[in-house]
Amino acid sequence: MPSNPTRRSFIAASLVAPAALPVNAVLAIDDHERLRLIQRREYLQSEIAKLDQKWALAYAKLPPWCRPxxxxxxxxxxxxxxxxxxxxxxxxxxxxxxxxxxxxxxxxxxxxxxxxxxxxxxxxxxxxxxxxxxxxxxxxxxxxxxxxxxVELPRSSAWLLLETELEAIEAAMMGWRTEAL
Structure with a gap:
């Protein structure tokens, strides 16, 4: 089942402001760990989006009796x-x-x-x-x-590890945001 768009959009909206600032204002250029986490976050978001798309395509192939x-x-x-x-x-x-x-x-x-x-x-x-x-x-x-x-419908457990890691990264990024203020 696809990830919860409400929670995701809330988190994404709360991170837009720091992402729109110049890179130097959010993280130091020499801070490789922060840069690595930002890249990992982008990768996880793309993997979740791929799973969401795969789920939607597979779900459309299910016969009506299989669907809720x-x-x-x-x-x-x-x-x-x-x-x-x-x-x-x-x-x-x-x-x-x-x-x-x-x-x-x-x-x-x-x-x-x-x-x-x-x-x-x-x-x-x-x-x-x-x-x-x-x-x-x-x-x-x-x-x-x-x-x-x-039809290769992904199970909800396919999102679990990705979302858990993404939430940890986003929590760390929220900490950076408060440090910058």
């Missing part, structure tokens, strides 16, 4: 509810007592349905529904992961 989407469908076929990342169950959506369908069930919801089934059905029938729903979800999650790999 609404959790429920009403009897008229309209989707509603919060967006979740669970895969769309398709024809295996679960009809709820309310008449709506649970299209993107989570593991927790399947366990909650198990409790409701135990109360309303025989124990064997409730367990059979539970096992069937759980197997279908696990199969769908495996298929979702396979499709994400096939």
């Amino acid at each position: 989407g609404p959790k429920y469908r009403d009897q008229d076929g309209r989707m509603f509810g919060g967006r979740v990342g669970w895969p769309d169950a398709g024809l295996d959506s679960i009809k709820l007592d309310t008449g709506t369908f649970l299209v993107r069930p989570s593991i927790r919801e399947i366990f909650e349905l198990r409790k409701a089934d135990r109360a309303s059905k025989t124990c064997n029938e409730g367990e059979r529904f539970f096992v069937c729903r759980l197997e279908k979800l696990v199969g769908r999650l495996r298929e979702q992961r396979r499709v994400e790999r096939s």
